[in-house]
Amino acid sequence: MPRLPGHPVAGTVEVGTASGGTRHVHLTVSPEEPVFAGHYPGFPVFPGVCLLDFVYRGGLAVVPEPERTWRLDAVEKARFFKPVLPGDRLTADLSWQRCQEGWRCAAEVSTASGTVARIRIRLREGRST
Template identity: 50%
Template sequence: MTSPVLAAPRVVREPARDEDSGAWSAGFSVTITGDEPVFAGHYPDFPIFPGVCVMECVRRAAEAVMPPGAEGARLAAVESCRFLTAVHPGDELGIELSWSPRGEDWRCAARVETERGRAASIRLRYRREDPA
């Protein structure tokens, strides 16, 4: 899927399985520069990185480290998302994410931070396509 965000997430903590919880987690960093095309219109005089673009950064990070068994699953839902502080040009997003199975589906839970604290908490739901 085409992305409205130019910046690509970089892995800062390699994906690994937590032996206790069984969750598959990883850490990412994304540099949000003023070159992002969305800033031209969001908003013309006061650039704020749209909340949906924060979600997009999480999606790209999540899909870069899908756990064994979840390959080929696609985004089915946003279970929940809370936005806490704004993201501006020049911010560095830190993304900590954790994949876990939920029945037939997979959940990816993510915390997004900037240097000013928590920016968002997001839970995405992924589902395998029926092999029809």
């Protein structure tokens, strides 16, 4: 999925394979990401908001009802464990649960060094504002 207007991550989210009820999405964090300009000069770290954006964009790419239009309704949980650095390849394992508001997406985000974040978002039908 390409960059969405107004979103911080320039890289393309790639859809991986599915295993059981889990979908996998990937993003290679380019050293050229615009968010690195001025973010910890000399030791660039991919900001947590970019991990949220990655999960959201990945979720939109694999949402169980792709024929509908979805928007972010809530970030229910976000825990960050390790820094993400330029050149890291992110993998998010996304699992879905239907809820009254739409869909809840639980994501475990990892790199080669292990789990970097656990994020849970909720999508609601409708256009983004």
